[in-house]
Amino acid sequence: MKLLETSGLTKRFGGLTVIDNLDFGIEEGEVKGLIGPNGAGKSTFFNLVTGVLLPSAGKIKYDNRDITRSKPHQVAKMGIGRTFQMNPLFGDFTVLENVKAAFHLRPHSSLFDIYFNSKVYRDNEKQIAESAEEILAFLGLINVRNELAKNLSHGYQKILGVARALATRPKLLMLDEPLGGLNPEEIDFFIKAISNLRDQGITILIVEHNMQVLDILNSVSVISFGQKIFEGTPGDMRQNSTVAETYFGGVI
Amino acid sequence: MENTLDKKKNLRKIIPYAIILLAFLIVPAFTGNIYWLGVFIFIMYQMIGSVSLRTIFLSGNISFAHGSFIAMGAYFAGILAKDLGFPPGVTLLAGALFACVISVITGFPFVRLRGLYYGMASLFMGVAIIYVIQALKVTGGSRGLLDIPSMFSSIYANYYFFVILTVVCLLAMYRFEFSRIGITLRALAQSPEVASSIGVSESFYKLLALGFGSFFAGLTGAAFALYSTVLSTTNYGLTFSIWLLMYMMIGGDSKFIGPVIGTVIFVLIPEIGRSFSAYAPYLTAAAMLVVAYLIPGGLAGIPDLIRRRKRKNKVENLSEGGQAI
Numbered sequence: 001m002k003l004l005e006t007s008g009l010t011k012r013f014g015g016l017t018v019i020d021n022l023d024f025g026i027e028e029g030e031v032k033g034l035i036g037p038n039g040a041g042k043s044t045f046f047n048l049v050t051g052v053l054l055p056s057a058g059k060i061k062y063d064n065r066d067i068t069r070s071k072p073h074q075v076a077k078m079g080i081g082r083t084f085q086m087n088p089l090f091g092d093f094t095v096l097e098n099v100k101a102a103f104h105l106r107p108h109s110s111l112f113d114i115y116f117n118s119k120v121y122r123d124n125e126k127q128i129a130e131s132a133e134e135i136l137a138f139l140g141l142i143n144v145r146n147e148l149a150k151n152l153s154h155g156y157q158k159i160l161g162v163a164r165a166l167a168t169r170p171k172l173l174m175l176d177e178p179l180g181g182l183n184p185e186e187i188d189f190f191i192k193a194i195s196n197l198r199d200q201g202i203t204i205l206i207v208e209h210n211m212q213v214l215d216i217l218n219s220v221s222v223i224s225f226g227q228k229i230f231e232g233t234p235g236d237m238r239q240n241s242t243v244a245e246t247y248f249g250g251v252i
Numbered sequence: 253m254e255n256t257l258d259k260k261k262n263l264r265k266i267i268p269y270a271i272i273l274l275a276f277l278i279v280p281a282f283t284g285n286i287y288w289l290g291v292f293i294f295i296m297y298q299m300i301g302s303v304s305l306r307t308i309f310l311s312g313n314i315s316f317a318h319g320s321f322i323a324m325g326a327y328f329a330g331i332l333a334k335d336l337g338f339p340p341g342v343t344l345l346a347g348a349l350f351a352c353v354i355s356v357i358t359g360f361p362f363v364r365l366r367g368l369y370y371g372m373a374s375l376f377m378g379v380a381i382i383y384v385i386q387a388l389k390v391t392g393g394s395r396g397l398l399d400i401p402s403m404f405s406s407i408y409a410n411y412y413f414f415v416i417l418t419v420v421c422l423l424a425m426y427r428f429e430f431s432r433i434g435i436t437l438r439a440l441a442q443s444p445e446v447a448s449s450i451g452v453s454e455s456f457y458k459l460l461a462l463g464f465g466s467f468f469a470g471l472t473g474a475a476f477a478l479y480s481t482v483l484s485t486t487n488y489g490l491t492f493s494i495w496l497l498m499y500m501m502i503g504g505d506s507k508f509i510g511p512v513i514g515t516v517i518f519v520l521i522p523e524i525g526r527s528f529s530a531y532a533p534y535l536t537a538a539a540m541l542v543v544a545y546l547i548p549g550g551l552a553g554i555p556d557l558i559r560r561r562k563r564k565n566k567v568e569n570l571s572e573g574g575q576a577i
């Protein structure tokens with residue numbers, strides 16, 4: 001079953017068509033790559049799906065619901081977690097505070113519970129503290145949990161972005177260039193973490209220029225100027241001459 | 253071990269509040285002078301105003317309409333008390349709720365605006381509210397609203413009522429800030445896009461902060477109306493809103509106690525040196541510059557600054573020691 005599906009998705013900025021009549025789908029449980037040259041429209045696609053931008057035309061379906069005009073916080077509530085390419089953070093919060101703050105949806109405490117410090121709220125916060133530590137341990141951030149997010153290295157900040165997205169308990173996790181700024185060890189560690197998440201049943205969409213991710217992808221879509229030019233397995237993509245020409249300038 | 257550390261930390265947090273509260277409690281014992289009691293009531297009235305302004309500021313928005321929301325609470329309560337003869341308990345609550353509801357309704361169209369744009373919108377809103385009050389008949393127009401029945405006849409009763417009101421309001425706002433609600437607001441202020449991506453509705457939380465802060469603005473306005481018995485729009489214009497912002501920023505906008513300290517100091521200083529009160533705006537401007545250049549965290553940030561200096565010295569000493577070896 002398709003978890004996410006777009007049909008005829010189009011986004012224009014003035015006269016510039018950035019996403020052009022795009023049909024894109026991702027199967028439940030798979031790890032899919034979305035790749036393409038700079039300016040192909042990958043981040044714009046993320047922003048359309050998560051409600052940051054409104055499409056000019058077309059439809060977006062997620063989990064059998066039409067989310068074409070949904071707002072970002074509604075999309076998050078439905079189970080789409082994401083990171084950003086420029087990776088903004090709650091810089092004045094510590095790493096742990098970043099992740100704890102991200103437990104906004106689940107478990108849920110009403111405003112009344114929160115303000116009057118009810119038992120429900122206290123229990124939820126206890127659970128959040130534990131889950132946050134688990135996520136940090138899983139992603140190797142536990143030793144920096146009391147550092148301010150803005151003081152972290154670039155690589156750690158990237159991973160913190162993923163930790164935050166995981167705290168929303170997503171069904172679909174969308175990562176925009178998660179490997180940018182990571183050193184080789186961090187990349188190996190991170191790629192293992194991704195396949196681990198897949199084993200836990202999370203569907204994952206990755207935008208990435210680093211071809212090391214190909215190893216863990218089930219399928220790939222390649223876009224160029226907002227149009228899909230390839231769809232298939234990573235193995236087939238390596239053989240594909242159009243992809244090789246537009247994306248890699250003929251060298252793979 | 254960690255527990256006692258937490259306790260120590262909490263104690264250190266309470267001490268400044270305890271000192272300020274104690275000072276306010278014993279003021280009447282030192283001066284039976286009605287004038288000075290009035291000054292201290294005026295401080296408490298504005299303190300609730302600037303602390304509640306900071307509650308709104310937590311969401312990342314700077315509002316220039318706060319003085320006007322205080323005016324709305326004051327006028328609504330004043331009219332209910334004077335023309336309809338409502339008891340003080342009802343008028344106080346009604347004034348607070350009125351400011352809260354109007355702030356949310358008028359804030360709704362601008363809730364998508366951020367930063368400077370929100371500031372501009374709130375500025376026009378604040379000025380428009382004052383014009384409306386001046387244009388209406390029930391408010392007494394530009395002549396002002398006179399002869400509001402007062403809550404207490406004794407200045408001491410008024411004084412201690414304000415002490416209790418201030419403690420209650422500050423506790424209520426403190427709870428707001430240090431619960432998950434405040435954390436969510438601070439997250440929103442740091443990055444609206446990240447906050448939305450974790451499921452925070454920017455509009456809802458911004459209106460929540462606005463409504464909550466304006467409730468206390470209305471409440472303090474209403475209380476002051478029942479104490480002063482006369483209202484004039486000249487006391488509530490844009491200048492008033494800017495003063496409240498000044499108290500918050502000079503006191504330190506990143507700390508709850510910032511506007512508390514800011515209000516006390518910047519209402520007291522011109523009062524103590526009556527002879528130079530004409531220079532008060534210049535002194536405030538100078539203080540603003542000093543804070544902006546020397547203590548970015550405001551007055552409430554000084555202890556942190558000192559602590560950081562000390563730590564830095566320690567680290568430097570250590571590294572020097574390391575070289576010597």
Ligand SMILES: Nc1ncnc2c1ncn2[C@@H]1O[C@H](COP(=O)(O)OP(=O)(O)OP(=O)(O)O)[C@@H](O)[C@H]1O
Nearest residue numbers: 013016018036037038039040041042043044045085
């Ligand atoms: N808000 C905007 N207004 C106008 N043009 C935009 C806007 N956002 C993106 N674009 C343009 O859309 C195109 C696609 O941008 P996008 O960021 O989606 O590319 P990308 O595939 O993510 O590229 P990269 O690999 O560099 O991250 C670019 O030409 C960009 O300049």
Ligand SMILES: [Mg+2]
Nearest residue numbers: 042043044085
């Ligand atoms: Mg991009």
